[in-house]
Amino acid sequence: MLAQCAGTDLDRAAMTYIALALDKMVNYNAIQVRWHASREVVAGVFDRHNFSFYWSYAEMAPVITSNGYGWVLGNTGKALGELIGLLGQASDGGLQFSPPRPKPPIHITCASADSLPIEDASVDCVVMDPPYYDNVMYAELSDFFYVWLKRTAGLLYPDLFIGHLTDKDREAVANAAKFAGQKGGAKNLAGRDYQRRMASIFKEQRRVLKPDGIMTVMFTHKAAGAWDALAAGLIDAGFTITASWPVNTEAESSLHIREKSAARSTIFLVCRVRETVPANAESRYWEEVEPTVRQAVRAKVKEFQEAGIGGIDLYLACFGPALQVFTEAWPLTRGTARPQPKTKQRDLFEEFDPYAVRPEDALEAARREVKQWRMEQLATVKRQHHLGALTEWYVLAWDAFRAPRFPADEALKLARVVGLDFDQDVKKKVCEVKGDDVILWDSVTRHRNGSLGHVSAECMLDTLHWAAKTAREQNTGAAQSLIESAHLIGDPTLLTALEALLNVLPPGVASAGRKKPDANLAGAANDFEALERLRKLAFAETVPAPKIPEQIPLELPALAEDEDESAD
Numbered sequence: 199m200l201a202q203c204a205g206t207d208l209d210r211a212a213m214t215y216i217a218l219a220l221d222k223m224v225n226y227n228a229i230q231v232r233w234h235a236s237r238e239v240v241a242g243v244f245d246r247h248n249f250s251f252y253w254s255y256a257e258m259a260p261v262i263t264s265n266g267y268g269w270v271l272g273n274t275g276k277a278l279g280e281l282i283g284l285l286g287q288a289s290d291g292g293l294q295f296s297p298p299r300p301k302p303p304i305h306i307t308c309a310s311a312d313s314l315p316i317e318d319a320s321v322d323c324v325v326m327d328p329p330y331y332d333n334v335m336y337a338e339l340s341d342f343f344y345v346w347l348k349r350t351a352g353l354l355y356p357d358l359f360i361g362h363l364t365d366k367d368r369e370a371v372a373n374a375a376k377f378a379g380q381k382g383g384a385k386n387l388a389g390r391d392y393q394r395r396m397a398s399i400f401k402e403q404r405r406v407l408k409p410d411g412i413m414t415v416m417f418t419h420k421a422a423g424a425w426d427a428l429a430a431g432l433i434d435a436g437f438t439i440t441a442s443w444p445v446n447t448e449a450e451s452s453l454h455i456r457e458k459s460a461a462r463s464t465i466f467l468v469c470r471v472r473e474t475v476p477a478n479a480e481s482r483y484w485e486e487v488e489p490t491v492r493q494a495v496r497a498k499v500k501e502f503q504e505a506g507i508g509g510i511d512l513y514l515a516c517f518g519p520a521l522q523v524f525t526e527a528w529p530l531t532r533g534t535a536r537p538q539p540k541t542k543q544r545d546l547f548e549e550f551d552p553y554a555v556r557p558e559d560a561l562e563a564a565r566r567e568v569k570q571w572r573m574e575q576l577a578t579v580k581r582q583h584h585l586g587a588l589t590e591w592y593v594l595a596w597d598a599f600r601a602p603r604f605p606a607d608e609a610l611k612l613a614r615v616v617g618l619d620f621d622q623d624v625k626k627k628v629c630e631v632k633g634d635d636v637i638l639w640d641s642v643t644r645h646r647n648g649s650l651g652h653v654s655a656e657c658m659l660d661t662l663h664w665a666a667k668t669a670r671e672q673n674t675g676a677a678q679s680l681i682e683s684a685h686l687i688g689d690p691t692l693l694t695a696l697e698a699l700l701n702v703l704p705p706g707v708a709s710a711g712r713k714k715p716d717a718n719l720a721g722a723a724n725d726f727e728a729l730e731r732l733r734k735l736a737f738a739e740t741v742p743a744p745k746i747p748e749q750i751p752l753e754l755p756a757l758a759e760d761e762d763e764s765a766d
């Protein structure tokens with residue numbers, strides 16, 4: 199029957215697209231399929247990034263007019279049409295105002311990017327959208343489709359379906375599950391594996407690129423470790439970053455974006471093959487290059503912010519120019535030895551070299567520069583008093599992540615930027631660690647946990663949290679008296695701290711949806727309201743009103759049902 203149906207190329211193509219359509223049908227007829235109540239449609243298995251329980255389950259009826267098979271076939275055809283349009287292969291019969299270009303041949307290959315069936319130095323441009331470290335485990339998810347495709351498209355292309363399941367071995371993702379229970383820590387090993395795989399993929403691109411060829415790599419990740427691994431892979435393979443562009447790619451209404459401080463933009467890194475450095479060339483000193491990295495960031499940060507990039511994305515956007523200077527200056531070494539980090543932060547496999555320089559050094563310089571810039575923005579009060587490290591950490595954490603929960607790895611790096619030891623000075627004082635995340639505490643939680651210091655000039659965050667707690671539990675007048683009795687009512691550092699805090703805390707908008715707002719977010723919003731009342735009562739003349747539009751509203755509409763996500 200197969201021989202009868204798949205006689206010509208057109209038959210084979212039609213059968214292939216029908217196989218894809220059948221996979222789409224399965225995606226809407228599995229146990230994880232739910233009823234999207236507000237849109238009144240069936241939502242597919244991969245519509246969310248989790249396996250949570252749903253209010254209502256559903257399955258798509260296969261044979262119903264304009265639904266089921268008709269719908270999946272129509273959608274597959276539509277996607278195919280868009281692809282053909284994108285590739286410039288469409289001939290829609292419309293008027294042509296320029297001479298038709300010859301249609302270039304298109305060759306599609308299914309191969310691992312670390313061994314391409316392409317000749318050396320033959321490619322002008324590589325455009326790559328690699329996995330973003332540990333964001334999505336593509337091969338594991340693909341098995342859902344693979345087992346069905348094997349029984350449909352597999353009859354036409356048996357060579358592509360030799361494996362029992364998809365190939366997990368050559369996949370370039372940081373998958374800790376692959377290293378579970380192994381010595382050295384599963385996450386650490388997964389990170390190293392990703393870096394090694396990306397380096398060999400980049401080396402392969404270098405092989406196929408013409409000497410003056412160009413490669414664009416898209417990347418985003420909120421954890422700096424992922425950036426360090428990617429940039430180290432690029433450098434290992436002999437590439438330099440010559441330009442970078444932040445592009446807004448994520449839907450802001452996504453649940454995982456709103457509550458978990460996820461990044462919204464993807465950074466496009468433009469890379470070229472580095473000129474070969476003569477073997478006897480001396481390494482440059484990082485100490486000489488660092489100011490140039492900071493200058494490059496300073497020159498771009500304003501532009502990025504004016505283009506509407508904020509929060510963690512502002513830091514990520516600035517990683518591009520920082521890595522550009524870094525890779526252009528490579529090879530680098532340190533003039534002064536750096537102190538050995540604590541075991542927890544150290545890579546257990548690599549011997550510690552006090553003179554070694556890594557991309558992470560450039561990222562840290564970028565972070566410092568962005569931090570300085572943001573603090574200037576958040577406290578417009580001309581005095582610009584130094585807020586104290588803990589207050590600065592708290593303000594910058596809210597400013598960057600705009601959520602009470604964010605990666606612990608980032609919390610640690612932010613602590614380093616403001617000169618604190620995270621474990622000693624920050625943890626259990628203003629936040630707790632839960633799994634891989636930290637959760638910021640509001641004034642009442644801090645008091646309940648016994649971590650609120652005194653009302654004094656020593657720590658303005660403690661003073662303002664006391665004021666917020668008093669205003670929340672008693673009244674605003676009592677909060678004012680508290681500050682007056684500590685003789686801090688006109689203190690310039692307190693005014694600066696109040697302005698900065700009001701500019702980063704979530705303004706308290708009542709929840710409009712069915713979903714209860716996150717308790718930590720609600721606590722912070724209550725602090726905002728209490729401090730804003732206090733500002734109006736006691737500081738109306740001295741502290742400007744908060745720039746609310748820049749902040750996250752606490753309103754959580756019916757996201758649990760409404761969101762419609764796509765994997766990256």
Ligand SMILES: C[S@@+](CC[C@H](N)C(=O)[O-])C[C@H]1O[C@@H](n2cnc3c(N)ncnc32)[C@H](O)[C@@H]1O
Pocket residue numbers: 309310311312327328329330336337368369370371766
């Ligand atoms: C960020 S996604 C690309 C998404 C794509 N741009 C799109 O819009 O559908 C990364 C892709 O890289 C693939 N991948 C992972 N390891 C690979 C390897 N060694 N060779 C080629 N592709 C790989 C994953 O399967 C995944 O499809």
